[in-house]
Amino acid sequence: MPVLAQALDSAERPGDPVANDAPANDTAFPSEQQVLDAYSRAVVGVAEEVGPAVVSIVRSSPRGSAGSGSGVVFAPDGYVLTNAHVAAGAHLLELGFTDGATSRAHVVGVDHATDLAVVRATGPVPKVAVFGNSSALRVGQLVVAIGNPLGFSSTVSAGVVSALGRTMRARDGRAMEGIIQSDVALNPGNSGGPLVDSQGRVVGINTAIILGAQGISFSVPIDTAKWVVGELMTSGRVRRGWLGIAGQNRPIARDLARGLSLAHLSGVEVSGFDERGPASRSQLKLNDIVVALDDKPVANVDDIHRGLQNWQSDKTIRLRVVRDRQLVDVEVTPVEAPG
Numbered sequence: 394m395p396v397l398a399q400a401l402d403s404a405e406r407p408g409d410p411v412a413n414d415a416p417a418n419d420t421a422f423p424s425e426q427q428v429l430d431a432y433s434r435a436v437v438g439v440a441e442e443v444g445p446a447v448v449s450i451v452r453s454s455p456r457g458s459a460g461s462g463s464g465v466v467f468a469p470d471g472y473v474l475t476n477a478h479v480a481a482g483a484h485l486l487e488l489g490f491t492d493g494a495t496s497r498a499h500v501v502g503v504d505h506a507t508d509l510a511v512v513r514a515t516g517p518v519p520k521v522a523v524f525g526n527s528s529a530l531r532v533g534q535l536v537v538a539i540g541n542p543l544g545f546s547s548t549v550s551a552g553v554v555s556a557l558g559r560t561m562r563a564r565d566g567r568a569m570e571g572i573i574q575s576d577v578a579l580n581p582g583n584s585g586g587p588l589v590d591s592q593g594r595v596v597g598i599n600t601a602i603i604l605g606a607q608g609i610s611f612s613v614p615i616d617t618a619k620w621v622v623g624e625l626m627t628s629g630r631v632r633r634g635w636l637g638i639a640g641q642n643r644p645i646a647r648d649l650a651r652g653l654s655l656a657h658l659s660g661v662e663v664s665g666f667d668e669r670g671p672a673s674r675s676q677l678k679l680n681d682i683v684v685a686l687d688d689k690p691v692a693n694v695d696d697i698h699r700g701l702q703n704w705q706s707d708k709t710i711r712l713r714v715v716r717d718r719q720l721v722d723v724e725v726t727p728v729e730a731p732g
Contacts, residue, residue: 432535435591439537440549442593445491445520447586449541450475450498450512452483463540463586464488464512465522465595471496471514472626474618475585476600477503478564480510488514491547502625506567506633508600509618510585511625522587525594527573527614530554538577538599538610540586552577552608560695561601561611568695571617573597576608588612634704634727637670638663642693643682645715653720656690660715661697675725677712684720685713701727 423431446466450473454460462479466472473488480486486498496516503510530536534554542548552575559572573588579602588597597612624631643662650658660682666673683691686700687710700710709726 435535436537436549436551439589439591439593440539443520443522443537443587443589443595444539444547444549446518446522447491447539447541447547448473448514449489449546450479450585451487451489452480453485454482461541461544461582462584463582463599465539465585465587465598466514466518466520467522467524467595467622469518469521471498471516471518472501472622473498473512473514473518474598474622475510475512476598477505477508477510479585480512481505486512488512489541489546490519492519494519502629502631504621504625504631505565506563506631507569507613507617507621508563509598509613509621509625511622522589522595523593524615524619525590525592525596527571527596527616530557530573530590530596530614532557535591536573536575536577536596537589537591538575538579538583538586539589540579540583540599542580542582544582548583550578555609559611567698569613570699571614572600573612573614575610575612577610578608579610632704633698633730634701634710635670635730636672636697636701636725636727637667638672638677639665639667640683640694640697645682645684649715649718653684653715653718655684655715657684657692659692660684661691661694663714669731671725671728676723677714677725678716681714681716681721681723683712683714687711688713701730704729 448464450462450464452460464473464475467474480500481503488496488498496514498512498514501511537551555576556574559574561569561572563569583599586599587595590596596615599612601611603609640661644659663681709724712723
């Protein structure tokens, strides 16, 4: 019998130890049950660690209408982070905790541009959550959402990060950037609740779902929230620079853009002024097309908002505009955006 056939015949004989015994290193390949248990342990651990710090928020307005959402306690003296659309305009807020306790709360500050708000409980809080770093997130990473969807308290859902760096529109029209997309199941009432990593650290604040879609939900990154929280707790608002111009995105002819060495084939055309704003008192003119702000290219209105995000009082900025097919620099000192 040929050597190969003999070897195969030997390997297939009943009772042969090589054919019937499990590989010596089978522990290197976890079973399906072991994998499931590891996943379950991670989700259960997160729920037990962070769950007590998640609150239900019931609000009433001066008109008597009521709404609800979720929030997460982030400081032992009762500060809670939630969505702006959950807390804004509330006449009365009541927080509900997982142990059955309740507490009145008041609004500390609201920022519609990021859909974030801080409220403060008037009574004790049982647990405080820990903020993580959303910049460390990776696509495919396990995340857990905890909240109170449709009135069902302390609901836990798990999934993965589907995408990072998404852009969405806030209710005031500004672009919210760096948004986390996940396939975690969210429903009305989850708004304001935390998105948590497998280590029990809050990495996002759940803000939106797409009705009619499945497996698509969005969260504000916690790195953004940290900055907003600092502003709201310091001054009750987020201060942003304001020029007082009305603008619209405007394409720029390719030959003109090439001749002026522009970075983009578009800019922001000045279509009007708010007389309260500093731009109305500057050398800026109607129909100017803004193409740069402090040497950073401007292709659309969002670029101007982005450039004014980290506004510093009394700091003059330089707008580069296209006027009569020439580049002109105009200096403007932004003021704090009106509330």
